[in-house]
Amino acid sequence: MVDLSVQLKALRLKNPVMTASGTFGYGEEYLDFMDLSRIGGIIVKGTTIRPREGNDYPRMAETASGMLNAVGLQNKGVNYFVKNIYPRICDFDTNVLVNVSGSTVEDYVQAAEIIQELDKIPGIELNVSCPNVKEGGMAFGVSAKALCQVVKEVRAVYRKHLMLKLSPNVTDITVLAKTAEEQGADSLSLINTLLGMAIDAEKQRPKLSTITGGLSGPCVKPVALRMVWQTYKAVKIPVVGMGGISNTADAIEFMLAGASAIQVGTANFIDPVVSVTIAEGIEDYCQRHGLKSASELTGALRLD
């Protein structure tokens, strides 16, 4: 028997597989396809203090082994979430974390305070790295000073698991990772999308209404893996890896590079059951490699 559970500090996941924010709705969208209790956790849609209409259509463009999105954090706001969505999803037999975005530090703090009151939400993922929103968002993710402030102030009010989601659009991700660690983040998740762009050569126009958008999918995996590896070596808090994970081997690679858990994002769109398949695959892999627990994989990359 393989022990698949992993700890992100005090937060226990029954297995290392979570689903990534913005790619898994509120979990409900996947109930027809899978049993949510089979995965370690889900991160629900990006939530902001006030409702957001999101960006104009078109919001997506396909690229080589990936896609660009420019959803722009469309959501009905944290109060709507608390009243209307939380009651529907609070009994999911898995960890439900809320992904929180904001334009000001105050936004983040307020949203965190409101979500803290929800008994069955064991943590939040602070999204300081959305490339699709003008006001703030990514600004916090690429400047150590801004990041420091937002983590510090949220930490001051939020006592449950505080996961910080890092942006890959930076020169040195370890600087931001260490800042978040110093300010008391419980774990780091990465990567968010890479800022990209697509053009229709015939129409001579951008494919996205916002011109640029966030790149995800298998194309970003090499960059994500490198950043997870760099971050793992730079901090002591657990790292949650993502970026193009589509199958068990991908998930194992992120864990070897230092991830304690992983998130599956865009791949859910192509195979809505893939997160369960990966959780099962990790168990199988551990068995084949004689590992007693999945957590032994974390950082086990051999360099000799």
Place this chain on the structure above:
Amino acid sequence: MVDLSVQLKALRLKNPVMTASGTFGYGEEYLDFMDLSRIGGIIVKGTTIRPREGNDYPRMAETASGMLNAVGLQNKGVNYFVKNIYPRICDFDTNVLVNVSGSTVEDYVQAAEIIQELDKIPGIELNVSCPNVKEGGMAFGVSAKALCQVVKEVRAVYRKHLMLKLSPNVTDITVLAKTAEEQGADSLSLINTLLGMAIDAEKQRPKLSTITGGLSGPCVKPVALRMVWQTYKAVKIPVVGMGGISNTADAIEFMLAGASAIQVGTANFIDPVVSVTIAEGIEDYCQRHGLKSASELTGALRLD
């Protein structure tokens, strides 16, 4: 008749298509396949002041729609180039630029001075962005201060076309682009490879001897296109775009985003004639779209 020629300041290319350093050898490797006079220019292999053995094998790993390389600037040094290679390639009927790398500012300056003496080399491409070499290289590409110094000192001695190749591994490429422009670079080329990593899940080992390496190919195109667009808007000097260009539509997209010329890299490995095909494709595109000159494409992205 479409006028395919483009100007990079004083440097005239007969068409906008060049081949990217490190993917085209010294041009000779492609003579069996194509007529070099059919393209606007070639950038030869990264050259350093002293010979370099390069990194250990394995040096490459395939990734989704792309590859990682860790060649590490293997070359026989600038003096060997001058004596043994230049005489063989100086009569190519196209612009031959030398890609120059170094570990210190002095390295760059010395190499530039030596290459300046070669009559038939109209310019150099300063590579401050190789992610595969420990000593320097990328350090110059990610710090505005270091970049400022290297461009300034090379500019002080080098009077022909000075193209500066930017690294994509930065938070804000426009900061570096503007720095290079201020210090007198004649043009900017981008992007070099994204720093990435690949792991063999079964062997639990990195796939590259250097653990991390440079990502190229279609997977990086959305990031490259975005950076070309950002750079084009930030500077007045010409921009040479690259990153995943594999066909005519890709090349057109980079020009619409602001590139005056483009470079074809990894795609040469899959289709060694692709640069000629693209040059012909651009002519055809201009005809279909009623453009008199290819240079009209530069920055012509429609945003209305």
Place this chain on the structure above:
Amino acid sequence: MSSIANKLVLDFILYEKEEWPNSALMKFKTTEILPEIFPGQFVQVKVEDSPETYLRRPLSVNFIDRGNSCLWLLVQKVGPGTRKLAALALDSKVNMILPLGNSFSLPEPKKESGIQNIVLIGGGIGTAPLLFLGKSLRELGYLPNFLLGGRSAADILQLEEFRLYGKVFITTQDGTLGEQGLVTEHSILNEIQVDRIYCCGPKPMMQAVASLAKKINCWCEVSLENLMACGFGACLCCVEKTNKGHVCTCTEGPVFNINELLW
């Protein structure tokens, strides 16, 4: 909108194919029992082994035969995904997620007094969902009027099938079949009192139909083809701006009453 069955991921086998230069009718079978599917719903098809098609491709259900677990897709070859799909050999396996989206609103079974004349307007490949819809309307006692438009005769597909379920009217822009012109210019629209319009086709054509419908004050539903990443409400990429704000066309659509749209 009808009550919708659970979404499934199912493998199908291509058992019959009819190909034209720009399109193909692909008939699939599955060994499983097909869920209930309504006209206007679509499937998300995985195009295997195509480096350019990472995402699934949304395609309308053209026809179903639940008894035999058969499902037809009518595919226009516009890019790598649809070309690759249309080129599949018989017996190829194809994975689909279905049923997706809402569906056309079906009227009450026909009565003497109620709705009489229903016109189904399809442009180009937009005719795909109208065959299934026409059959359903026929089963409710109506004799649908299919008004099919295209650039030229070659664009008008499945004529025989349409004739099974109703009357067919055609326009082509080059006049090679039916009346010359656009669908909105077809004489039938002046000749009968139109009670209800269902429409699917390129956006400019649907917008023209919508303004015609508004002018003649006619109930009208259109089926949108917004770009989709997931197809089942998870990504929020496929939105259309409506009077309720941004709504997902893959769950609250693809079918909309024109009154909901901001056209």
Place this chain on the structure above:
Amino acid sequence: MSSIANKLVLDFILYEKEEWPNSALMKFKTTEILPEIFPGQFVQVKVEDSPETYLRRPLSVNFIDRGNSCLWLLVQKVGPGTRKLAALALDSKVNMILPLGNSFSLPEPKKESGIQNIVLIGGGIGTAPLLFLGKSLRELGYLPNFLLGGRSAADILQLEEFRLYGKVFITTQDGTLGEQGLVTEHSILNEIQVDRIYCCGPKPMMQAVASLAKKINCWCEVSLENLMACGFGACLCCVEKTNKGHVCTCTEGPVFNINELLW
């Protein structure tokens, strides 16, 4: 090393295929005239429509029939590219770059006094280039000894073809065919005075052969299978550390005399 023909990019058609569980012999034809190709040279094959195989795949020339513009490849299915290739239907079009690499050094035509016993040692799919090499040696008057090794009988391919050109000796690790053990343990190596060894196979096996050759002071060439991106000297990815430093195995190899290597 022989003088090498110009490299070409050519389309081939698959006209015949023999398939085993883990491998396939694929016979290709082209309408063009094949360039001169020497044993040990390889081709770079484009695997179409496979999202996982962006780069070409290097494969040794197993056999050629220049008169009929035929070229054979022996492919072991180890990953997506080789699996996809081996699954191709007859008449599929396949694009190749060829001829690539140096080649095995052929001896002077056989004389009474010179080289007598040549052993060609192949492990697993490493036997691929040895058929073509064996035929060339036979044409020079030699009767090559093919020493073929594998994990089990199923790994020993093309036995009949090898028997056309020389004597065949076999080892399998499980003893299901020939002598049980590794190629380096085969009795023939003790029974005859070996004048020359050509070897291709997995690296550990080639290294074992190389040290045996050094021990018995025998001339020996091996063919490496380093990872390649381009295959024609442009990328510098395929290097092997030799006594001349890093050299490209795609241009200065894949064939090396063991004295050049740092094994």
